[in-house]
Amino acid sequence: MAALRAVVSTGTGRTLLAAPKAVHSSRASMSFSSLSRGKKVALSTLGVLAAGGAGLALALQQSVKASDLELHPPSYPWSHAGILSSLDHASIRRGYQVYKQVCSACHSMEYLAFRNLVGVSHTEAEVKTLAEEIEVVDGPDDTGEMFTRPGKLSDYFPKPYPNSEAARAANNGALPPDLSYIVNARHGGEDYVFSLLTGYCDPPAGVQVREGLYYNPYFPGQAIGMGPPIYNEVLEYDDDGTPATMSQVAKDVCTFLRWAAEPEHDQRKRMGLKLILGAAILTPLVYYMKRHRWSVLKSRKIAYRPPK
Numbered sequence: 001m002a003a004l005r006a007v008v009s010t011g012t013g014r015t016l017l018a019a020p021k022a023v024h025s026s027r028a029s030m031s032f033s034s035l036s037r038g039k040k041v042a043l044s045t046l047g048v049l050a051a052g053g054a055g056l057a058l059a060l061q062q063s064v065k066a067s068d069l070e071l072h073p074p075s076y077p078w079s080h081a082g083i084l085s086s087l088d089h090a091s092i093r094r095g096y097q098v099y100k101q102v103c104s105a106c107h108s109m110e111y112l113a114f115r116n117l118v119g120v121s122h123t124e125a126e127v128k129t130l131a132e133e134i135e136v137v138d139g140p141d142d143t144g145e146m147f148t149r150p151g152k153l154s155d156y157f158p159k160p161y162p163n164s165e166a167a168r169a170a171n172n173g174a175l176p177p178d179l180s181y182i183v184n185a186r187h188g189g190e191d192y193v194f195s196l197l198t199g200y201c202d203p204p205a206g207v208q209v210r211e212g213l214y215y216n217p218y219f220p221g222q223a224i225g226m227g228p229p230i231y232n233e234v235l236e237y238d239d240d241g242t243p244a245t246m247s248q249v250a251k252d253v254c255t256f257l258r259w260a261a262e263p264e265h266d267q268r269k270r271m272g273l274k275l276i277l278g279a280a281i282l283t284p285l286v287y288y289m290k291r292h293r294w295s296v297l298k299s300r301k302i303a304y305r306p307p308k
């Protein structure tokens, strides 16, 4: 009686896997060397022409790119760039002052509420005072009328314009984008915004910029509808006596904008560290357990012994 016997032995079942026979057909033997001389020449010419054409197209495409004049922002050594570094909260505080005194004349930050600043850049009492400086339309009251009241912690940052048409009308047709998520919304993040703010310069010879636009090599197209918003001593910092140089102001507002776009930044890095530390302990443990549990199965060998 022919029977299959599974036994634990040192043999392997590899012999069971016979290699399939190679299939030969007349097509399989077709190759370049088997072609006639004329066909060989024609094929080679076609190949050379195709490669040459592709090369020419590439060269032309690159030679007429207008974006050649565009500068790519360098990567700046932000103090929050490291995998374990937190945001510089004194800088966020100064950056908020820059936003409030300079940028907020044109740019909204409609996803930020005053309460978001509490414990980040200001104390609760400070934020309450800041919020009370603005007037908020609320209501209706008992008589159905809308009324204005001083702002409170739960109010969102006030907008400079009631709608985007009004914003365009006041800025030569250019729309100042909302800055809440701007560092995530632009390639290059805070490096780009910093370069943009500090990068205004005279256009190179032969380049004309239309009336009402400004030359900035970091802006795609180089002609931006925003005039240089900051310069040395554009404002005076309230608290810490930091000199308000142009690059300092740009750096502070960029740190503030990074926090606005990513308020979970510090928490995220702290969680990441905890996760890595936890995983460093757990991974070897789990690996050891896996080896232990599987050892019986893994050390077994199944072989086929044909009956004699």
Ligand code: HEC
Pocket: 098, 099, 102, 103, 104, 105, 106, 107, 171, 174, 175, 176, 177, 182, 186, 193, 196, 197, 219, 223, 224, 225, 226, 227, 229, 230, 253
């Ligand atoms: C006088 C009004 C005005 C002020 C003040 C102003 N901006 Fe602008 N900003 C604009 C306008 C208008 C645009 C749109 C430009 C365009 O699309 O050509 C713009 C665009 C931008 C952009 C987007 C650029 C892009 O890549 O699309 C950023 C970022 C920006 N501003 C940041 C700031 C910051 C930060 C401040 C404060 C330091 C500031 N702006 C102050 C008017 C202003």
